[in-house]
Amino acid sequence: MLPPPDAPTRGTWRNGPRWNYEGVVALVGLAVAWQIASYFFPPFLFPPVPAIAAHVLDIFLSGKTLLDVMATALRILAGLAGAFVLGAAIAVLMGRAPRFSRYAYPLLNFNQGVPALSWVVISIIWFKGTEFRIFFIMLMTTLPAFTFQILDSYRAMSKDLLEMTLSFRPSRLDLLRTLVWPSVLPGILTAWKVNLGNASRVVVVAELVGATGGVGYQLLLQQQVFDMAGAIAWTIVLVIFVLLAQRIIDLLETWLLRYRPVAERTL
Amino acid sequence: MTQPEATKAGEIVFDDVSKSFTSPEHRDSPFYAVRNLSFTVGRGELVAVLGKTGCGKSTMFNLLAGLARPSSGKVLVHGHDPYAEFAWFRGKVGIVFQNDRLMPWRTAIENVALGLELNKVPSAERLAIAAEWLARLGLRGHEHDYPHALSGGMRQRVSIARAFSIKPDILLCDEPFSALDEVTGNALRGEFRDLVRETRATGIFITHSIGEALTLGHRILVFQRPARIAYEAVLGGTPEDEIRAEILRVMGDVEAA
Incomplete structure (x- = not known):
């Protein structure tokens, strides 16, 4: 149940992330520095900011290119969703069965050390379909972080709260709903935030080698025609998507974790 | 508090219960937190359990709450095993812990x-x-x-x-007021006593405070380490001062032992 809107001690949307004006100033500063550099270097090295902005606008206004952005976004989200579901299942198994954990831990650690490019090569050799190849790469590269983060949250669950809840003799489902899920939720949100950035980097690499659409494919095209403004524009579009997704997760986090106290003084 | 009419069989029964723990260092000599503990609590009776830190009160509490399994002996509440028949107790047991949880x-x-x-x-x-x-x-x-x-x-x-x-039919309290300041603790103690009288729940109240045990309990059990009964007093007959003096003497002995 949600508390009424006039309750005085709750966190609210207003306590959530705000616009960071210093961040805007820093980005504008970068654009100004780039523009100044464009006066001293040829356009294929430092194209002027208005030319990049025009490219970005073109991408958003053209239905065809916008589809490329959507394709990349969907690939990121599908990969993350798959890794989250599989990672959560593995984490729960590891949390509940120490023997399984002893087998799974080294495998996940080994996976952590495998470069994204290796998964690209492996998936191209193993699978035929482009979309499945990309999904597989995304899954394998983001799986360990999801698993470890959820496992840590599961293990850090308060023993006091567990005993208290058990004293009411809940069913397994009720225990999961009332205690386990709220306990691991902060860890899950952190995992999504961390993996979103990783996934956006990996998906571009995956698209570079096999896809016929998407931001990675478009970046490859820009490189072939030596169009730096286009390359920067596509990069900016991807960054905008990641920032928007991060913002959505931040807002979700602010709302879901509104019970957390806010200290007046910070460290 | 005067003692209510207790049932003959007892609502809560500890029958020669022991609980031991082993560690890799002491594999051959297990540590006993509770050893050969036997007592009963009648219907509607609130028993205060006193004892020094580390005497096994909380282990006894966990056994009673069904959160731990006895190494030997039998724990019965309403004739059921709180650990083995965990789900049977749904809606029947209310617990107030030391911290609010x-x-x-x-x-x-x-x-x-x-x-x-x-x-x-x-x-x-x-x-x-x-x-x-x-x-x-x-x-x-x-x-x-x-x-x-x-x-x-x-x-x-x-x-x-x-x-x-x-x-709840059964009320278990593990030093619920020990973390509070004296004024707040006293106020809550009074409210708690009224609630217990009103609901007539059968209960066990673990405490460090002799005053609290005398105020809230119908009967007092003093534990020695590992959890065994060193002294038992029924309130209402013997003057409280005598009981207090005896508890202090026993707890002193327990400490010396």
């Missing part, structure tokens, strides 16, 4: 309603019951506050409301 993501009213929710009481009904209990314990207006916005005393009130809201 409130879920930080739930408001005060949602915390109180937790037991009712797990007992499948419909949402509107459980919130009404929870609001009533919060009001009884002086927390009207704080229903939608999160635990971090409440003082220690208020949080413990919420946890007491949570335990009583399910109308």
Whole structure:
């Protein structure tokens, strides 16, 4: 149940992330520095900011290119969703069965050390379909972080709260709903935030080698025609998507974790 | 408090119960937290358990709550084994812990309603019951506050409301007022005593305080280490001063031993 809107001690949307004006100033500063550099270097090295902005606008206004952005976004989200579901299942198994954990831990650690490019090569050799190849790469590269983060949250669950809840003799489902899920939720949100950035980097690499659409494919095209403004524009579009997704997760986090106290003084 | 009429068989039975723990260093000589403990608690009786730190009171509490399994002997509540027949006790046992153990993501009213929710009481009904209990314990207006916005005393009130809201047959309390300041503790103790009298729950109340045991219990058990009964007193007959002196003497002996 949600508390009424006039309750005085709750966190609210207003306590959530705000616009960071210093961040805007820093980005504008970068654009100004780039523009100044464009006066001293040829356009294929430092194209002027208005030319990049025009490219970005073109991408958003053209239905065809916008589809490329959507394709990349969907690939990121599908990969993350798959890794989250599989990672959560593995984490729960590891949390509940120490023997399984002893087998799974080294495998996940080994996976952590495998470069994204290796998964690209492996998936191209193993699978035929482009979309499945990309999904597989995304899954394998983001799986360990999801698993470890959820496992840590599961293990850090308060023993006091567990005993208290058990004293009411809940069913397994009720225990999961009332205690386990709220306990691991902060860890899950952190995992999504961390993996979103990783996934956006990996998906571009995956698209570079096999896809016929998407931001990675478009970046490859820009490189072939030596169009730096286009390359920067596509990069900016991807960054905008990641920032928007991060913002959505931040807002979700602010709302879901509104019970957390806010200290007046910070460290 | 005068002692109520206890049932012959006892609502709570500890029959020669031991609980030991082993560690890799002491594999051959297990550590006993509870050893050959036997006692009964009658229906509607509130027994105060006194003992020094580390005497096994909390282990006995966990055995009773069904959170731990005895190494030997039998624990029975209402004739059922609280560990083996865990689900049978749903809605029958209310526990007030030493610390409030409130879920930080739930408001005060949602915390109180937790037991009712797990007992499948419909949402509107459980919130009404929870609001009533919060009001009884002086927390009207704080229903939608999160635990971090409440003082220690208020949080413990919420946890007491949570335990009583399910109308438990068995009430277990593990030093519920020990973390509070004296004034708050005294106020809560009085409210708690009234609630116990009213609900007539059978209960065990673990405490460090002789005064608290004398105020709240119908009977007092003094534990020695590992948890065994060193002294037992029924309140209402013997003058309290005599009981207090005897408890102090026994606890002194226990300490010396």
